[in-house]
Amino acid sequence: DQDALLATVTGPGATADGHAVPLLANVGGPADIAPALAAGAEGVGLFRTEFLFLDREDPPTWEEQQDAYRAVFEAFSGSRVVVRVLDAGADKPLDFLPPPAPEPNPALGERGVRMFRHYPDVLAAQLDALARAAEGTSARVQVMAPMVATVEEAAWFADACRTAGLPSSGVMIEIPAAALRAADIAAVTGFFSIGTNDLTQYALAADREAGALAGLQDPWHPAVLDLVALAASAAAAAGRECGLCGEAAADPALACVFAGLGVTSLSMAALALPRVRAALARHTLDACRRAAAAARAANSAAAARAAARAKLPALA
Numbered sequence: 040d041q042d043a044l045l046a047t048v049t050g051p052g053a054t055a056d057g058h059a060v061p062l063l064a065n066v067g068g069p070a071d072i073a074p075a076l077a078a079g080a081e082g083v084g085l086f087r088t089e090f091l092f093l094d095r096e097d098p099p100t101w102e103e104q105q106d107a108y109r110a111v112f113e114a115f116s117g118s119r120v121v122v123r124v125l126d127a128g129a130d131k132p133l134d135f136l137p138p139p140a141p142e143p144n145p146a147l148g149e150r151g152v153r154m155f156r157h158y159p160d161v162l163a164a165q166l167d168a169l170a171r172a173a174e175g176t177s178a179r180v181q182v183m184a185p186m187v188a189t190v191e192e193a194a195w196f197a198d199a200c201r202t203a204g205l206p207s208s209g210v211m212i213e214i215p216a217a218a219l220r221a222a223d224i225a226a227v228t229g230f231f232s233i234g235t236n237d238l239t240q241y242a243l244a245a246d247r248e249a250g251a252l253a254g255l256q257d258p259w260h261p262a263v264l265d266l267v268a269l270a271a272s273a274a275a276a277a278g279r280e281c282g283l284c285g286e287a288a289a290d291p292a293l294a295c296v297f298a299g300l301g302v303t304s305l306s307m308a309a310l311a312l313p314r315v316r317a318a319l320a321r322h323t324l325d326a327c328r329r330a331a332a333a334a335r336a337a338n339s340a341a342a343a344r345a346a347a348r349a350k351l352p353a354l355a
């Protein structure tokens with residue numbers, strides 16, 4: 040059956056011709072470690088730290104944070120663990136990091152890295168807890184900021200990380216301005232991770248919380264693929280890694296397209312890893328590139344999906 044077939048493809052993510060595309064897991068805390076390891080995740084590509092503290096009224100203590108971080112680092116010793124600092128606001132409100140004023144439109148308001156301008160101590164404490172938790176583990180810990188729009192924000196975050204003793208920091212590319220000007224941002228940061236959930240929301244101006252707009256929230260839209268291509272090319276030109284950690288990475292055909300666009304690793308819910316691993320293993324990098332080109336040449340999400348799939352014959 041399908042599950043048995045998928046289980047035959049194991050090992051690190053790679054295309055049929057051996058181009059490595061590390062396959063990482065999205066986790067929200069220690070509870071997600073076991074499924075990620077069982078699915079053969081090569082590390083963690085997105086540790087959503089805000090999930091640890093969603094129903095808290097007070098900021099988590101330094102010790103609480105350390106315990107949670109250390110558990111994940113130890114489980115992935117020897118591997119990459121990309122930790123995202125608290126992404127508060129809009130669809131992920133945190134009681135202890137409220138926006139400083141009422142917002143008519145939270146998705147366009149204070150969220151992600153913007154929030155830390157109002158709570159610099161919370162960022163400093165989190166970075167310190169991360170740096171201390173990283174000590175004494177062999178996980179390759181990388182820290183990244185969500186919702187970066189400008190070079191100034193990216194540089195400010197890199198600086199905060201260096202001050203905390205975390206030299207390896209990066210930014211999420213999930214705002215169209217950041218993708219369009221990715222070359223500028225690459226000059227001041229260590230790596231990119233593309234967040235297609237928000238990138239799609241902002242590219243199509245369709246609130247990700249609005250179910251009635253689900254038809255517009257399609258990461259296959261060529262506008263989204265163009266933004267991913269821009270970010271991946273700018274990263275490559277600057278010698279930076281460009282991962283991708285939105286839910287779109289879990290779509291096997293889209294995962295092949297992203298590899299074809301130059302995305303260097305894919306992070307997703309653990310359950311999705313076997314299918315994506317199998318899809319990559321059945322197509323050469325060249326086939327992925329042809330699928331990506333065909334998708335970008337299409338004029339709609341539906342046409343892009345159909346065009347890419349026609350170039351990816353081994354997809355079930």
Ligand code: PEP
Nearest residue numbers: 213234235236237284285
């Ligand atoms: C994204 O926006 O694609 C992403 C990975 O972050 P989140 O879904 O947590 O906003």
Ligand code: MG
Nearest residue numbers: 213234236237
């Ligand atoms: Mg996001």
